[in-house]
Amino acid sequence: MATLPLHLATPLGATGARVLAVFARLVAERSGLTVVESDTAPAVVLAMAPGVGAEGFAITDDPGGAVRVTGHDARGLLYGLGKLLHDADWAPGVFTPGPWRGVSVPARPIRGMYFATHFHNFYHEAPLDEVTHYIEELALWGVNTISVWFDYHHYRGITDPEAQAMLVRLRDLLQTAEALGLDASLTCIANEGYADSPEALRAEYRAGQNGYYAPPAGHYHVELCPAQPGAIALRLQWLDEVFDAFQGIDLRYLWIWPYDQGGCTCAACAPWGAHGFLTIAEPVARAYRARFPHGQVLLSTWYFDRFTDGEWAGLAHAFAEKPDWVDALIVDTHGDEFPAFPLQHGAPGGLPMVNFPEISMYRCGPWGGFGASPLPVHLQKLWDVCGPVVAGGFPYSEGVYEDMNKVLCAQWYWDPARPAAAITDEYLHDACGTRDLDGVIEAVALLEANIEHGVDAEAARVRFSPVADTAHAFALLAATDAVLPAYARAGWRWRLLYLRGLLDAELAAHDGAISDRAEAALQELTAFYHADPAPWYVAPPTRARLAAGDQRWDQ
Numbered sequence: 001m002a003t004l005p006l007h008l009a010t011p012l013g014a015t016g017a018r019v020l021a022v023f024a025r026l027v028a029e030r031s032g033l034t035v036v037e038s039d040t041a042p043a044v045v046l047a048m049a050p051g052v053g054a055e056g057f058a059i060t061d062d063p064g065g066a067v068r069v070t071g072h073d074a075r076g077l078l079y080g081l082g083k084l085l086h087d088a089d090w091a092p093g094v095f096t097p098g099p100w101r102g103v104s105v106p107a108r109p110i111r112g113m114y115f116a117t118h119f120h121n122f123y124h125e126a127p128l129d130e131v132t133h134y135i136e137e138l139a140l141w142g143v144n145t146i147s148v149w150f151d152y153h154h155y156r157g158i159t160d161p162e163a164q165a166m167l168v169r170l171r172d173l174l175q176t177a178e179a180l181g182l183d184a185s186l187t188c189i190a191n192e193g194y195a196d197s198p199e200a201l202r203a204e205y206r207a208g209q210n211g212y213y214a215p216p217a218g219h220y221h222v223e224l225c226p227a228q229p230g231a232i233a234l235r236l237q238w239l240d241e242v243f244d245a246f247q248g249i250d251l252r253y254l255w256i257w258p259y260d261q262g263g264c265t266c267a268a269c270a271p272w273g274a275h276g277f278l279t280i281a282e283p284v285a286r287a288y289r290a291r292f293p294h295g296q297v298l299l300s301t302w303y304f305d306r307f308t309d310g311e312w313a314g315l316a317h318a319f320a321e322k323p324d325w326v327d328a329l330i331v332d333t334h335g336d337e338f339p340a341f342p343l344q345h346g347a348p349g350g351l352p353m354v355n356f357p358e359i360s361m362y363r364c365g366p367w368g369g370f371g372a373s374p375l376p377v378h379l380q381k382l383w384d385v386c387g388p389v390v391a392g393g394f395p396y397s398e399g400v401y402e403d404m405n406k407v408l409c410a411q412w413y414w415d416p417a418r419p420a421a422a423i424t425d426e427y428l429h430d431a432c433g434t435r436d437l438d439g440v441i442e443a444v445a446l447l448e449a450n451i452e453h454g455v456d457a458e459a460a461r462v463r464f465s466p467v468a469d470t471a472h473a474f475a476l477l478a479a480t481d482a483v484l485p486a487y488a489r490a491g492w493r494w495r496l497l498y499l500r501g502l503l504d505a506e507l508a509a510h511d512g513a514i515s516d517r518a519e520a521a522l523q524e525l526t527a528f529y530h531a532d533p534a535p536w537y538v539a540p541p542t543r544a545r546l547a548a549g550d551q552r553w554d555q
């Protein structure tokens with residue numbers, strides 16, 4: 001069997017060995033080569049030696065003809081091997097390093113990704129080894145933190161068997177992250193509650209009172225009101241049980257979320273973001289810090305001033321002196337605008353900010369229902385505004401169909417000035433296994449222009465009014481498909497792009513009705529997402545799902 005000889009110039013340690021295994025897997029998948037350790041005529045030399053800066057790497061040429069990857073630390077090795085893999089060219093039995101040489105060190109410290117592990121989406125349903133491989137491949141782009149959420153409202157307490165099953169899965173995801181040298185992060189809602197939370201302690205959610213002109217979005221109606229005696233104590237007891245369930249995992253960050261879900265519109269709590277939220281978030285933060293003394297509290301401002309007024313201004317007032325229980329603010333919204341208040345007034349408390357870009361659901365439902373959803377132009381516009389003021393961020397992900405969007409964000413956290421076009425080029429070279437990318441790049445621009453999709457439940461068809469040429473986009477993708485190397489053509493990243501082009505062309509040609517070709521594509525996506533048990537909004541709209549007729553697009 002053909003081999004790729006690799007020399008270890010320094011010991012790599014346990015994390016480095018795990019990183020090397022990821023490299024070896026991907027080399028084998030792309031070329032059929034087996035990576036073997038050898039100090040005779042190695043093709044690749046690996047070293048771990050501090051020097052270039054935390055998490056950074058260097059790729060250089062060795063006198064003997066090998067390419068050398070030197071990680072400043074285990075993460076640097078991971079990201080350096082990522083660069084080597086993404087830049088390389090592959091053929092059966094052949095690995096050809098790409099042209100990139102130099103030193104690269106990340107600009108921003110927090111380069112996270114949030115996996116929304118719910119709704120029977122890919123993260124919830126896919127076999128664990130598929131999700132593990134995905135975390136490995138995502139990490140290669142510079143990601144250093146994975147965040148997950150244990151969503152209480154599904155369960156009747158932590159001993160609910162389904163809660164226990166979910167905790168096992170979330171632990172597995174975070175342990176995968178830690179084994180790769182990444183940080184683990186947990187999300188929570190400040191006042192979240194289980195399905196059987198005590199009714200006397202529950203939060204108010206109605207609008208038309210206490211300054212609320214709209215009800216808090218997505219409220220589960222089982223959240224706690226911190227003004228009710230005993231509610232905070234119960235919240236902290238539940239939090240402690242969750243921390244026990246994650247024992248052994250070093251939770252580097254705890255997010256505390258105000259809305260969507262969560263919040264309370266009662267007189268004592270309103271406006272939530274400036275009153276009740278802080279009343280309950282502070283003890284939650286302190287309880288976390290007591291368990292994880294080096295952990296960092298990230299306080300979210302999601303949907304501030306959306307259902308009521310005065311939340312941003314109230315937070316700025318409450319944090320007139322920098323609070324000692326918050327390390328950074330999470331600031332973002334979905335849509336086309338970054339929140340204006342912190343841009344105009346600075347972050348409350350002078351705290352660092354991280355962003356939370358919505359990369360999964362933008363103008364397209366069901367989410368991921370039509371394959372890949374690349375958004376380089378949209379995300380670049382948002383990054384141009386917030387990039388200069390954030391210390392990193394956590395894109396919100398509902399699945400793998402927006403993989404390119406994740407890579408764009410991860411690379412901006414690494415190098416804020418890198419243009420979307422350069423990142424897209426590198427991504428597509430990696431996904432397609434070719435440098436002949438003009439057609440794919442043009443197709444991606446057309447797919448982004450045509451991102452808007454929905455479901456017409458009454459007519460049992462897809463709502464799709466393309467603004468760019470769908471037939472041309474698919475022709476470009478089909479022409480590329482015919483010349484791709486076999487490993488890339490079969491790879492899911494390419495397949496999701498190709499199927500998106502096919503579906504757009506078929507839907508446009510049939511006025512949103514599902515043709516036989518479209519149905520086959522939707523079935524393929526359903527199988528790949530493991531979406532059979534998923535609700536309509538995270539599942540491809542097959543004929544059977546459209547015929548069920550229970551879709552409402554009220555997001």
Ligand SMILES: [Zn+2]
Nearest residue numbers: 225264266269
């Ligand atoms: Zn309340």
